[in-house]
Amino acid sequence: MTDSPAGPDPAAPDPAGRDPANPDPAGAGAVAIEGLRKSFGANLVLDGIDLSVASHEVICLIGASGSGKSTLLRCINLLESIDAGRILLWGQDITQPGIDQNRVRRSVGIVFQAFNLFPHMTVLRNVTLAPVKALGASRREAEDEARALLDRFGLLEKQADYPDRLSGGQQQRVAIVRALAMRPRLMLLDEVTSALDPELVAEVLDVIRELAGSGMTMLIATHEMSFARDIANRVCFLSGGRIVEQGPPAELFTSPRDERTQRFLRRITDAGRL
Amino acid sequence: MVGPPQTSFGPARRGSRLLRSGRGAVAVSTASTIVVLGAIAALFLLAPGSAAVRHTFFNPADMWKSLIGNPRQGYYSVGEALWLNIRMFLAAEVLILIVALFIAVIRQSDSPVMFPLRIVSTVYVDVFRGVPLILVILAIGFGAPALNLSFVSTQSAAVYGVAALVLSYSAYVSEVYRAGLNSVHQSQVAAARSLGLSHPAALRYVILPQAVRNIIPPLLNDFISLQKDTALVGVLGAIEANKAAEIFSDTVFNYSSYVVAAILFLILTIPLARFTDYLIARDRRRRLAGAVA
Numbered sequence: 301m302t303d304s305p306a307g308p309d310p311a312a313p314d315p316a317g318r319d320p321a322n323p324d325p326a327g328a329g330a331v332a333i334e335g336l337r338k339s340f341g342a343n344l345v346l347d348g349i350d351l352s353v354a355s356h357e358v359i360c361l362i363g364a365s366g367s368g369k370s371t372l373l374r375c376i377n378l379l380e381s382i383d384a385g386r387i388l389l390w391g392q393d394i395t396q397p398g399i400d401q402n403r404v405r406r407s408v409g410i411v412f413q414a415f416n417l418f419p420h421m422t423v424l425r426n427v428t429l430a431p432v433k434a435l436g437a438s439r440r441e442a443e444d445e446a447r448a449l450l451d452r453f454g455l456l457e458k459q460a461d462y463p464d465r466l467s468g469g470q471q472q473r474v475a476i477v478r479a480l481a482m483r484p485r486l487m488l489l490d491e492v493t494s495a496l497d498p499e500l501v502a503e504v505l506d507v508i509r510e511l512a513g514s515g516m517t518m519l520i521a522t523h524e525m526s527f528a529r530d531i532a533n534r535v536c537f538l539s540g541g542r543i544v545e546q547g548p549p550a551e552l553f554t555s556p557r558d559e560r561t562q563r564f565l566r567r568i569t570d571a572g573r574l
Numbered sequence: 575m576v577g578p579p580q581t582s583f584g585p586a587r588r589g590s591r592l593l594r595s596g597r598g599a600v601a602v603s604t605a606s607t608i609v610v611l612g613a614i615a616a617l618f619l620l621a622p623g624s625a626a627v628r629h630t631f632f633n634p635a636d637m638w639k640s641l642i643g644n645p646r647q648g649y650y651s652v653g654e655a656l657w658l659n660i661r662m663f664l665a666a667e668v669l670i671l672i673v674a675l676f677i678a679v680i681r682q683s684d685s686p687v688m689f690p691l692r693i694v695s696t697v698y699v700d701v702f703r704g705v706p707l708i709l710v711i712l713a714i715g716f717g718a719p720a721l722n723l724s725f726v727s728t729q730s731a732a733v734y735g736v737a738a739l740v741l742s743y744s745a746y747v748s749e750v751y752r753a754g755l756n757s758v759h760q761s762q763v764a765a766a767r768s769l770g771l772s773h774p775a776a777l778r779y780v781i782l783p784q785a786v787r788n789i790i791p792p793l794l795n796d797f798i799s800l801q802k803d804t805a806l807v808g809v810l811g812a813i814e815a816n817k818a819a820e821i822f823s824d825t826v827f828n829y830s831s832y833v834v835a836a837i838l839f840l841i842l843t844i845p846l847a848r849f850t851d852y853l854i855a856r857d858r859r860r861r862l863a864g865a866v867a
């Protein structure tokens with residue numbers, strides 16, 4: 301279960317590697333974050349984050365509410381500007397001036413806690429909008445690909461529906477498909493199940509599991525500890541704007557070394573969530 | 575009314591309730607309309623000055639004369655003059671929609687490069703919302719010709735009128751746009767940008783289509799005002815419906831021409847109101863109907 305392929309595997313086909321200007325240098329990580337700082341006004345949210353993620357690795361970010369998990373993911377997608385540090389994707393510094401932010405965003409998929417589907421478009425249009433308008437794909441091509449993706453995640457019969465006709469779980473799966481339609485090399489998932497009714501969580505987690513199985517590099521912020529334990533190659537615990545502890549889930553969840561991690565996990569256990 | 579097959583419980587239940595109560599509701603509303611109109615008519619007809627008012631304001635012969643016009647006797651057709659109102663309205667409307675959108679987008683932008691433009695458009699909106707339209711019309715209508723510039727100073731009164739209407743109404747309509755843009759949740763912007771859509775593309779495909787829904791009703795209100803306010807351009811001497819009515823009453827000493835102008839304006843504005851209602855209803859139906867490709 302937990303031993304899905306970890307680490308870079310040069311022989312494995314990159315599931316979405318199609319950015320010729322940015323080839324994967326042998327051995328280089330998918331993501332390298334160095335000394336990342338970010339504050340909102342006087343509120344220092346990220347205080348020197350260092351993190352490297354290998355291709356095909358699945359990282360879960362855990363931490364108390366307000367610890368900056370969402371902010372970190374939004375920084376990687378360039379939805380937030382950063383105050384200091386660097387973020388490199390496949391060796392390319394995406395935080396330096398002169399970077400085409402839209403091109404970066406096209407290669408990094410992000411899915412939010414609230415589904416944020418476009419309510420005035422059908423499911424199919426939601427999925428094809430960005431491939432057509434941002435990548436310049438032909439409509440036919442984009443629709444064929446979108447249908448294939450929708451089919452893969454059991455959503456094909458919903459293609460003509462508007463989002464408000466779908467259940468929360470279906471909406472969230474469409475949001476994932478919409479991000480995948482851009483053929484991202486990296487997926488950022490921000491608490492994608494926390495707005496869902498408990499009985500709808502499983503179908504979304506299954507989708508993420510399948511993605512992990514297909515070798516997608518992922519950074520996942522989550523409160524679902526059992527899921528993190530099940531899917532992550534590595535778990536990072538955020539506190540006070542830093543990653544205070546990280547390691548394989550089996551280690552971090554059973555024998556956390558840092559006292560703050562211990563306290564956090566104890567509180568989670570007491571709340572019956574582990 | 576039979577709509578498309580209903581696929582959800584919500585609209586289906588609504589529909590059947592309407593059907594069941596439909597006939598009774600029509601009877602009740604017809605009856606109440608007759609009673610109210612009857613009361614108003616009685617009040618009007620029984621008033622002491624009723625006959626005089628009917629003669630000076632509602633004289634069918636004079637109404638007809640002013641509608642048709644007779645240049646040889648010194649007055650113009652109010653009906654023909656209305657065509658100028660319609661043209662001014664249409665030209666102003668198109669320009670306002672475009673100008674106001676630019677202003678709204680500039681004011682919404684947060685890029686530092688746009689700062690000077692933002693200041694200019696903020697001042698513009700403040701000024702033109704504050705100055706009475708009639709003053710703007712007079713200022714442009716008499717000011718532009720006085721400049722003695724080759725193109726700017728040689729236009730017709732109607733053109734100056736349209737320019738003034740555009741200046742004034744764009745300020746209002748840009749605020750309507752802005753409210754509409756703000757009504758689209760910030761997370762929709764983030765979702766669009768996160769997919770790598772450029773800012774204009776996000777605006778065009780994601781934000782504006784959602785904003786339009788909230789914009790249409792207040793926009794309609796502004797355009798109904800605009801249709802009426804084309805009458806103010808008469809102060810510059812343009813022979814639009816109100817001016818033609820004024821000339822008629824000055825010549826014939828009867829006010830029926832104003833009633834004709836009023837009726838013509840109603841004929842203009844009411845279809846616009848109904849059309850917008852129709853657009854809103856259609857949009858609602860579409861979204862409720864769900865699976866229509």
Ligand SMILES: Nc1ncnc2c1ncn2[C@@H]1O[C@H](COP(=O)(O)OP(=O)(O)OP(=O)(O)O)[C@@H](O)[C@H]1O
Pocket residue numbers: 340343345363364365366367368369370371372491
């Ligand atoms: N746009 C913003 N403006 C100002 N402050 C913000 C903004 N976004 C986040 N913050 C602040 O940054 C801190 C971290 O927020 P963030 O959403 O990253 O936490 P989180 O770990 O994702 O929490 P949760 O588990 O509740 O989702 C919080 O104190 C929050 O108030």
Ligand SMILES: [Mg+2]
Pocket residue numbers: 369370371490491521
């Ligand atoms: Mg969060």
